[in-house]
Amino acid sequence: MLERVEFGGSTLAWDYQIKSVDHFKGYYHWHQCGEFLYVHQGEGIVVVNNHTYPIRQGMLFFFQPYQLHHVYAEVHPNTPYERNIFYVEPIVMDRYLQAFPHRRSFFSRLWNGRNQQQVFDLSSHMDQLDWMYESYNQSRSRVGGEWEESVLFLLQLLSVLDQQKEGADEALSQLTDSRHLRHSEKMMRWIEEHFEYEMRLDQMAADVHLSKSYASRIFHQETGSSITDYVTARRLKQAYLLLETTTHSVEEIGRRAGFPNGSYFIQLFRKSAGTTPLQYRQQFERSSKH
Numbered sequence: 377m378l379e380r381v382e383f384g385g386s387t388l389a390w391d392y393q394i395k396s397v398d399h400f401k402g403y404y405h406w407h408q409c410g411e412f413l414y415v416h417q418g419e420g421i422v423v424v425n426n427h428t429y430p431i432r433q434g435m436l437f438f439f440q441p442y443q444l445h446h447v448y449a450e451v452h453p454n455t456p457y458e459r460n461i462f463y464v465e466p467i468v469m470d471r472y473l474q475a476f477p478h479r480r481s482f483f484s485r486l487w488n489g490r491n492q493q494q495v496f497d498l499s500s501h502m503d504q505l506d507w508m509y510e511s512y513n514q515s516r517s518r519v520g521g522e523w524e525e526s527v528l529f530l531l532q533l534l535s536v537l538d539q540q541k542e543g544a545d546e547a548l549s550q551l552t553d554s555r556h557l558r559h560s561e562k563m564m565r566w567i568e569e570h571f572e573y574e575m576r577l578d579q580m581a582a583d584v585h586l587s588k589s590y591a592s593r594i595f596h597q598e599t600g601s602s603i604t605d606y607v608t609a610r611r612l613k614q615a616y617l618l619l620e621t622t623t624h625s626v627e628e629i630g631r632r633a634g635f636p637n638g639s640y641f642i643q644l645f646r647k648s649a650g651t652t653p654l655q656y657r658q659q660f661e662r663s664s665k666h
Contacts, residue, residue, distance in 0.1 A: 386522060394458065402601075411463050415459050422437055423599050428560055572614070615630065630653075
């Protein structure tokens with residue numbers, strides 16, 4: 377669930393015009409860096425920060441470092457999912473933005489702020505954005521000019537996003553204005569408050585005033601995922617955080633993350649990270665010293 381992005385000395389990692397026409401399956405995950413996702417065409421759902429948003433042409437999503445998110449695209453040959461993605465190391469890019477205090481401040485709030493707008497409807501700016509993305513894709517390969525082109529592209533994108541702040545609250549309320557979306561968001565908020573304890577679907581359903589069967593069905597319909605998968609992802613994210621920031625034992629971390637069975641926690645963590653919790657902590661400690 378932790379997808380580590382390798383930059384290889386570059387200022388940005390870049391995926392341009394990715395197109396899926398079948399077999400696209402999203403899953404809950406996060407990155408050590410920031411991610412800009414710009415949708416050129418497609419249909420589906422994005423889950424981030426305990427909210428659900430529609431995938432549609434012209435939408436741009438920013439996922440903060442280590443922020444749990446899920447992209448579920450309904451892909452068919454007649455309705456492909458086409459997007460541009462670039463990943464950025466915020467601390468590195470922050471140094472390049474020192475000469476641009478307003479844009480630097482906006483970028484800092486974007487990647488490091490709480491309750492910060494992270495979803496933008498840029499459908500009215502698609503011509504401008506398509507030109508920006510295409511120009512950057514062509515110019516970034518110039519010898520010796522990649523970091524300049526990357527900073528210029530980021531500045532252009534931040535300018536477009538900054539202009540969208542006016543009226544953003546009203547626009548976002550329209551994106552989430554439906555009874556079904558409110559149901560899933562209530563469930564995610566309930567899970568946020570209870571994920572470290574034993575998960576009881578009947579109790580959650582009762583607290584949000586739904587039947588068990590309807591709660592499971594509507595959660596999957598709105599997010600493209602089961603409640604169990606969401607709870608597991610949230611618990612594992614907590615385990616990663618505790619391994620990196622505390623000296624608690626692996627058994628204690630499993631318990632605090634909602635996995636009272638130590639062997640099951642290790643098995644699940646190994647499946648997610650490809651290594652045991654103890655090995656992950658050791659690797660993290662070594663990498664943080666460089």
